[in-house]
Amino acid sequence: MSGYISWDELVKAFWGKVPLEKEIPANILAGTTVGLRRREIPPDAKKVRVTIDGQTIEVPEGTLIIEAAKMLGIDIPHFCYHPRLEPVGVCRQCLVEVGMPRRNPDGTIATDEQGNPIIQWMPKPQPSCTMTVSDGMVVKVKSEAAEAARRAVMEFLLINHPLDCPVCDRGGECPLQNAAFVQGRPYSRFTEQKRTFVKPIAISPHIALDRERCIMCKRCIRFCDEIVGEKQLEQVERGWHSYIAVAEGEELDNIFSGNVIDICPVGALTNLHYRFAARPWELKRTETVCPKCPIHCSIFADCRFNHPVRFVPAGENLRVNDLWMCDIGRFEQRYPHIEHRIITPLMRVDGELQEIGWERALDALAEILRGEEQVTRGEMAFIGTAAMTNEEAYLFQRFARGVVGCGSVDFIERDPLVSELVKLGGKVGLGVDVYALQKTDCALVLGCNIYRHLPIAWLWILQAVKKRGAKLIVVGVTEDKPRMKRWAWKWIEIGTGQWLEKFANALAGILAGEGTSEDALACGVAIETLAEVAEALKKAERPVVICASSDDPQPIAPETVMKLRQVFVKPDWDAVCYALHHSNARGCMEAGLMPDFLPGLRPINDEAMRLVLRRLWGDGTPPQNGRDAKSALEAARSGELKFAWVIDPSPVYELPEEIVNALAQVPYLVVSASVRTPLAEKAWLVLPDLTFMEKNGSYTNWAGTVQTVRRAVEPPSGARSIARVLTALSERLGKPIRYPTPKAVLTELEHLRALSGLVRR
Numbered sequence: 001m002s003g004y005i006s007w008d009e010l011v012k013a014f015w016g017k018v019p020l021e022k023e024i025p026a027n028i029l030a031g032t033t034v035g036l037r038r039r040e041i042p043p044d045a046k047k048v049r050v051t052i053d054g055q056t057i058e059v060p061e062g063t064l065i066i067e068a069a070k071m072l073g074i075d076i077p078h079f080c081y082h083p084r085l086e087p088v089g090v091c092r093q094c095l096v097e098v099g100m101p102r103r104n105p106d107g108t109i110a111t112d113e114q115g116n117p118i119i120q121w122m123p124k125p126q127p128s129c130t131m132t133v134s135d136g137m138v139v140k141v142k143s144e145a146a147e148a149a150r151r152a153v154m155e156f157l158l159i160n161h162p163l164d165c166p167v168c169d170r171g172g173e174c175p176l177q178n179a180a181f182v183q184g185r186p187y188s189r190f191t192e193q194k195r196t197f198v199k200p201i202a203i204s205p206h207i208a209l210d211r212e213r214c215i216m217c218k219r220c221i222r223f224c225d226e227i228v229g230e231k232q233l234e235q236v237e238r239g240w241h242s243y244i245a246v247a248e249g250e251e252l253d254n255i256f257s258g259n260v261i262d263i264c265p266v267g268a269l270t271n272l273h274y275r276f277a278a279r280p281w282e283l284k285r286t287e288t289v290c291p292k293c294p295i296h297c298s299i300f301a302d303c304r305f306n307h308p309v310r311f312v313p314a315g316e317n318l319r320v321n322d323l324w325m326c327d328i329g330r331f332e333q334r335y336p337h338i339e340h341r342i343i344t345p346l347m348r349v350d351g352e353l354q355e356i357g358w359e360r361a362l363d364a365l366a367e368i369l370r371g372e373e374q375v376t377r378g379e380m381a382f383i384g385t386a387a388m389t390n391e392e393a394y395l396f397q398r399f400a401r402g403v404v405g406c407g408s409v410d411f412i413e414r415d416p417l418v419s420e421l422v423k424l425g426g427k428v429g430l431g432v433d434v435y436a437l438q439k440t441d442c443a444l445v446l447g448c449n450i451y452r453h454l455p456i457a458w459l460w461i462l463q464a465v466k467k468r469g470a471k472l473i474v475v476g477v478t479e480d481k482p483r484m485k486r487w488a489w490k491w492i493e494i495g496t497g498q499w500l501e502k503f504a505n506a507l508a509g510i511l512a513g514e515g516t517s518e519d520a521l522a523c524g525v526a527i528e529t530l531a532e533v534a535e536a537l538k539k540a541e542r543p544v545v546i547c548a549s550s551d552d553p554q555p556i557a558p559e560t561v562m563k564l565r566q567v568f569v570k571p572d573w574d575a576v577c578y579a580l581h582h583s584n585a586r587g588c589m590e591a592g593l594m595p596d597f598l599p600g601l602r603p604i605n606d607e608a609m610r611l612v613l614r615r616l617w618g619d620g621t622p623p624q625n626g627r628d629a630k631s632a633l634e635a636a637r638s639g640e641l642k643f644a645w646v647i648d649p650s651p652v653y654e655l656p657e658e659i660v661n662a663l664a665q666v667p668y669l670v671v672s673a674s675v676r677t678p679l680a681e682k683a684w685l686v687l688p689d690l691t692f693m694e695k696n697g698s699y700t701n702w703a704g705t706v707q708t709v710r711r712a713v714e715p716p717s718g719a720r721s722i723a724r725v726l727t728a729l730s731e732r733l734g735k736p737i738r739y740p741t742p743k744a745v746l747t748e749l750e751h752l753r754a755l756s757g758l759v760r761r
Helices: 007-015 065-071 144-157 175-183 219-228 259-263 327-331 358-369 390-404 416-423 434-439 455-468 499-511 518-522 527-539 558-568 585-590 607-617 629-638 657-663 722-732 742-755
Strands: 047-052 055-060 095-101 119-121 137-140 207-209 233-236 243-246 269-271 284-289 298-303 308-313 346-349 352-355 380-384 409-411 442-446 471-475 490-492 543-547 576-578 643-647 668-673 685-688 697-700 706-709
Touching: 047 065, 055 065, 065 137, 095 144, 144 175, 219 233, 219 259, 219 455, 259 269, 259 308, 284 706, 308 327, 346 358, 358 685, 358 722, 380 390, 380 629, 390 409, 390 585, 390 607, 390 697, 390 722, 390 742, 409 629, 416 558, 416 576, 416 585, 434 455, 442 455, 442 499, 442 527, 455 471, 471 499, 471 527, 490 527, 499 527, 499 558, 543 558, 558 576, 585 697, 607 742, 629 657, 697 742
Parallel strands: 047 137, 380 409, 380 643, 442 471, 442 543, 471 490, 543 576, 643 668, 668 685
Antiparallel strands: 047 055, 095 119, 095 137, 207 269, 233 243, 284 298, 298 308, 346 352, 346 685, 697 706
8 A cells, every 4th residue: 555645645746736826817717708997097197116926017006906917917816806897805815915115204215235125015915906006016916925815715715615516507617616726725624514595596587596606706786786777686694694686576687687697707697598508618609799789799609519509798899898798689599490490492383382402493583583584673672681791781782783683672671761861961870989988978869768779889878877977868768667767867758749859859959059949849848958958968078869760669850860960970979870770780771782872872873883883893784763672562562563582581580470461472572581481481482591690791880880790600501691692693694793702792892881981990
């Protein structure tokens, strides 16, 4: 037995070879997502010099020690600290030794015989997440005392923590687990009974709470309070008996609740839809964007066995969503299983859809498009969807106009009010980044519930209200709960009908100096209230005005929006626009997927752009007339429309029944779909399409920011992209369209936008 060693000796021998706080990425060891705390520091802020582990750096006054250390590449373990939350110092995991130069009675710094400052050390280690740096401060992160203190804290944190890493959804990407491996004890000295709770409990339809795993860092509580503005979580009981809970009979139902899963440094809060679905090392992670609203948050699509299992924010995006995403994009993404997919073209034969090959399907479609079946160009329509990428929208309208010669191009979700505003000289969406909305000092929301339809925009406006004291004015919005109302400076309820339009028109008139109009007297709002709103907007340096569009109960007329733009738009600030409701609506409009405009939002009769397109597309000349989606549906109901090619947006969302019923009257209805939707069941020809998760391309968000869409899932072998189908058809029709990659399409579109004077940020 002399050749054997005891278990304790083996563990200690191994543990002694593990370097403390090394070889572990900062985001894993620290338990944060990324980066430093975002705070406002004046450009002329005083600089202070601090030395951390022998490295000296100058940082702005007010910087936390933990932030200064990160600037030097020194990672201090922590759990309660988060770069977007106010520091509280409750976990005590970030303890460091702190010293300051000793000063003489006359205020000068005392030095030793060698002339070095004499450092007076604080008697105990200090939390680096709450202490700001001072000039001359010296910090020791890797000293024996600091490391011993952090190991002691880690031991206490693990006293009640269950040893269920093998079955915990957080296992493998858990900051507590990784930190325990680095600086925890090899075995527990705790022999008493651990604290236990009933586990898990559902605190919402999407989130489970395991109270045994909670280390009481309070990140979830602080997130709901500081970021979301809704105190839905709280600490219950005290000391040993403390736990996190929601109010009795309530649930965690704010629209950003899923973010507490991401910021929880342990497995206390988990995703019910992802529960036991996969281990982190089994996932293939792809960075893409969310298609559920026009904001387009940067997200990671995590897939297992070629199927998405969860969606999380893709780190730091300081132009759109920063570190957060809403629950709609997180929990309501739908991806069809392979057994539900259309994997081969379907053609209606004797009243039934039957499988056919791609060659036969393309030949039949080309025959129709040549006009050999007595279908004229005026009896055709090409109808896309806002779920298309920029590249798909551009190619679709180019094929219809340049190859087929049909001017009836549009997408179903296009808002005619936005198009009319563009004709008047306005913009499709914001003229500033979505993230910049938190700089506003006065925000006016007219008739649109942005909490539901544009959640990230609401989040940044809320930050302006909470942190900058901005004034929020909400008019004509109804809520199931007072989400926006509790933060509104003025909450104005208004009657149905044209009351909101009268209010907006009256406000625009007062701001333009026209005085009190008849609309001001008839809008149902007191003149004093209207005057207060106008005065607040006049004083604002960065006003935001979001107007109701056609998808809202009481839309605002384009002429009124234009009046507001003339008052508030400045060279460096443009935040007066319609609220868009559909994913890539702005991208589709700028790509020319509408009958009245060419790519770059140039009018259809713009001879200069038509000349450019004629040279770019060859002999295909964009027609000057065509139906929009609404008139195409009316023509379908009356029997005037003989051919329609429709892109089905499923599974992003389903088409309304009235649209499906109207298009069902078209004799030659071609549907590009990924699953057998109600519209596909009415079609003459069904072409297997790719889902959003299978596409490569780009999206343009509400503020004009272009972001890359990347393929996260490999499509079925029988499905083909719209670009591939259009390329094959154009060759059959003798007017080939050839682009090697989606990037080549986007480059051409960007050149057209530049020629049109649209500046891409």
